[in-house]
Amino acid sequence: MRSLVILALLTTVFEAVLGAACSGNNCLRAVSRVATGRNGTVDCMSFFRVTATPLPSTIRSTLTITTTVPAAYKRWNTVVASRDVGEIHGFHDLNEDLAAAPLQHRQVTQSPSVIPLYASACSSVAAYSSACSCIGVSHITITAAGSTTIAVSTITETVTSTPLPTKIVDTPTSISSTSSPSDTAPSSQTITTSPPSTTLPTNSTLPPYGANSTTPYANSTSPTISPTLVLDTSCGETATPFQLQVSQPSGPFNDWYAYLSGDGVLFTSDSSAATSFSVEGSHHLCAVGYTGEFGLPIIAVVGNVTDSSGVWLLDGRVAEALEADYVPVECEVDAGGLKCHGQGRENWLGCGLQLDLGSSGNGTVVGDGVQCSEIELKVV
Structure with missing residues (x-):
């Protein structure tokens, strides 16, 4: 229950941070509208692609089968599997033959850290990553195949009902992909935007950052009003709103x-x-x-x-x-x-x-x- 509460709180905080981070800025505009003919979404997907490569591992397994009485004919199995990373010892009675369980391995994670030149407005890897998230791109984790060596000892049979100790490797937390990796953009991404600020600062750069090469500036807190434009005082009150x-x-x-x-x-x-x-x-x-x-x-x-x-x-x-x-x-x-x-x-x-x-x-x-x-x- 405590884990669910913590997860819910983290989700709420993440959504709040994402909503604030997705407001218009030079970094987001550079990523969403690439002016070089490149595809900003594809570059973001490449940036978010993470490759996790398991380290080589060796599994040593010993299987011992013992017969207690011919009438009941019960088999007791013990699986011994060990690695060089810490071990946990315990005893388990098994009523049928069991194969050695697959083990998780330490993994070497490789991920890109180079920001494209057209996204130079992004001040850091975190800023570029945030902009990529804002246009709907999610992280992709690919688990590469790791090499595994399996050594199996000779099977012996004795008359005893005493189970042998089971030895298993302490498996560390690892990064893995639960499904086949995909280069397809996510089907949905909710981005929350807030209404613009109600204060226009003096001499501040005005949005949008448009097509002409000269950025417009406001030289006073109240722009000069031209009589040629009809100023709307409401939106959606006299006409039916739509999407x-x-x-x-x-x-x-x-x-x-x-x-x-x-x-x-x-x-x-x-x-x-x-x-x-x-x-x-x-x-x-x-x-x-x-x-x-x-x-x-x-x-x-x-x-x-x-x-x-x-x-x-x-x-x-x-x-x-x-x-x-x-x-x-x-x-x-x-x-x-x-x-x-x-x-x-x-x-x-x-x-x-x-x-x-x-x-x-x-x-x-x-x-x-x-x-x-x-x-x-x-x-x-």
């Missing part, structure tokens, strides 16, 4: 869901982790239940520099302050799907695990230097 499901036949993310991670939108196979969205009367796409730095609903925007851009959700006032670099997308629910356009872009793209909006509709394109696939978004 977004990916439609990508034969693709890796078919039937996955969209969810908010930091300022960006990622994919998950866990429907319970999906974010609720709404399209307001302004035609802005917003995330239900989230408010930005100035207390307004966060709305979807895209960068206006390249042919494709990640979809980011920002406070309406922040979006206005950044209108030179980002434009809000205008959306509508049409025939069970979500159609949006912004700055000439109207095609949904899956770039790694992140949602983009692009201008090309040729199936597979390159968005922000990343290989992307065209997808559709269903309203569910």
Whole structure:
């Protein structure tokens, strides 16, 4: 019972730490949107793969069978198996022939510790590991075959009912794989995100970290307001909220869901982790239940520099302050799907695990230097 309580507490603490670690940061963005054409998920799976190799071992077994009386004809067996690692002595009566039980071995564990160059924003192995966990990659343990030498002594028979002592090796705790290793990404990963902070610090870098090379900054605590953008004051109150499901036949993310991670939108196979969205009367796409730095609903925007851009959700006032670099997308629910356009872009793209909006509709394109696939978004 005490073990179950401790396990439950550890699980709760782990989930809390994971939720905090999965908020938007440069390390997570670098891993989830690899700008070199590499696959960040595959690199994470390789990083998490651990190989456990048993040390060579020798098993020496002696089997002695004795007959007590011919009428009852009872056999008493003793198995003697020893190794050079500490022994436990005891006596056991056995009523049938038993083979020597398989022994666990000490294991040599090998795991990678090199972080890919594109993830240089990750300050440590722990930070990179945390980012990999946030995009749904789990640890994989592979147990390599170890060499074992078995020596069996001559079987003898005597007339006595006294059992001989049984000697077994003290087996240390070992790392093992209970199933065949797999390179397949986990089917689900729940990542909890929190609404953005309600305070915008002076001269701080503003999210998102988008397509243009110049990072926008806030030079005052209150950005200049432009009269051209309609500021939404609610999200999901005047329109029915919905979730977004990916439609990508034969693709890796078919039937996955969209969810908010930091300022960006990622994919998950866990429907319970999906974010609720709404399209307001302004035609802005917003995330239900989230408010930005100035207390307004966060709305979807895209960068206006390249042919494709990640979809980011920002406070309406922040979006206005950044209108030179980002434009809000205008959306509508049409025939069970979500159609949006912004700055000439109207095609949904899956770039790694992140949602983009692009201008090309040729199936597979390159968005922000990343290989992307065209997808559709269903309203569910």
